[in-house]
Amino acid sequence: NAGVTQTPKFRVLKTGQSMTLLCAQDMNHEYMYWYRQDPGMGLRLIHYSVGEGTTAKGEVPDGYNVSRLKKQNFLLGLESAAPSQTSVYFCASSYAGGPETQYFGPGTRLLVL
Amino acid sequence: KQEVTQIPAALSVPEGENLVLNCSFTDSAIYNLQWFRQDPGKGLTSLLLIQSSQREQTSGRLNASLDKSSGRSTLYIAASQPGDSATYLCAVRGAGNNRKLIWGLGTSLAVNP
Numbered sequence: 625n626a627g628v629t630q631t632p633k634f635r636v637l638k639t640g641q642s643m644t645l646l647c648a649q650d651m652n653h654e655y656m657y658w659y660r661q662d663p664g665m666g667l668r669l670i671h672y673s674v675g676e677g678t679t680a681k682g683e684v685p686d687g688y689n690v691s692r693l694k695k696q697n698f699l700l701g702l703e704s705a706a707p708s709q710t711s712v713y714f715c716a717s718s719y720a721g722g723p724e725t726q727y728f729g730p731g732t733r734l735l736v737l
Numbered sequence: 738k739q740e741v742t743q744i745p746a747a748l749s750v751p752e753g754e755n756l757v758l759n760c761s762f763t764d765s766a767i768y769n770l771q772w773f774r775q776d777p778g779k780g781l782t783s784l785l786l787i788q789s790s791q792r793e794q795t796s797g798r799l800n801a802s803l804d805k806s807s808g809r810s811t812l813y814i815a816a817s818q819p820g821d822s823a824t825y826l827c828a829v830r831g832a833g834n835n836r837k838l839i840w841g842l843g844t845s846l847a848v849n850p
Contacts, residue, residue, distance in 0.1 A: 628780070664842065665842075666741075666840040666841060666842050666843075667826075667828075667838075667840040668840075669837060669838070682837075683837075714780055714781070716780075716781075725771060725783040725786050726781075726783070726838075727783070728773075728780035728781040728782070729780050730778075730779050730780045731778070731779070731780055
């Protein structure tokens with residue numbers, strides 16, 4: 625099992641450019657999450673999905689869109705990147721949203737100039 | 738509003754020491770509490786999950802305790818090793834309808850050989 629994988633590992637964007645981060649999991653998990661991690665801020669939930677075809681907003685959804693067309697994939701899109709979106713992005717998945725723990729990908733470092 | 742605090746922010750110890758990491762939370766109405774480990778440039782790995790009805794969980798050299806009434810959890814690491822060097826994060830899941838995870842900023846641990 626590869627677990628949770630994220631593509632790309634690192635990316636540099638110019639302000640206004642768009643990109644999509646891909647998250648894939650092979651554990652047949654229903655729930656998937658996108659977080660961002662910033663110094664002094666802790667992990668913050670951007671969007672999440674409770675199943676194929678569903679998405680929901682987290683704490684900091686503005687400037688991001690997501691899609692869950694297939695159960696194993698969760699895409700995070702930035703339509704017009706801003707320097708404030710420079711961060712490390714983590715994807716996670718879990719069997720359900722309650723007591724089960726979340727499994728994390730290795731992260732994507734994004735730098736917006 | 739739930740807030741999670743981890744003290745100390747950084748800790749450096751010689752190999753072989755027993756050590757305690759602290760996590761405190763402001764709202765005792767929690768569903769569970771989890772301890773994660775984060776290695777540099779990598780994702781998070783779940784270490785221990787304590788349900789609100791439990792007092793402690795153990796895994797190998799790790800023991801996590803939970804005192805819900807005082808809003809505290811501790812992660813005890815016995816006989817520390819250089820391989821334990823990482824950042825340790827505490828996350829609290831709320832009870833009731835608010836099941837989202839609230840994260841602490843972590844304790845950065847260095848175990849020196």
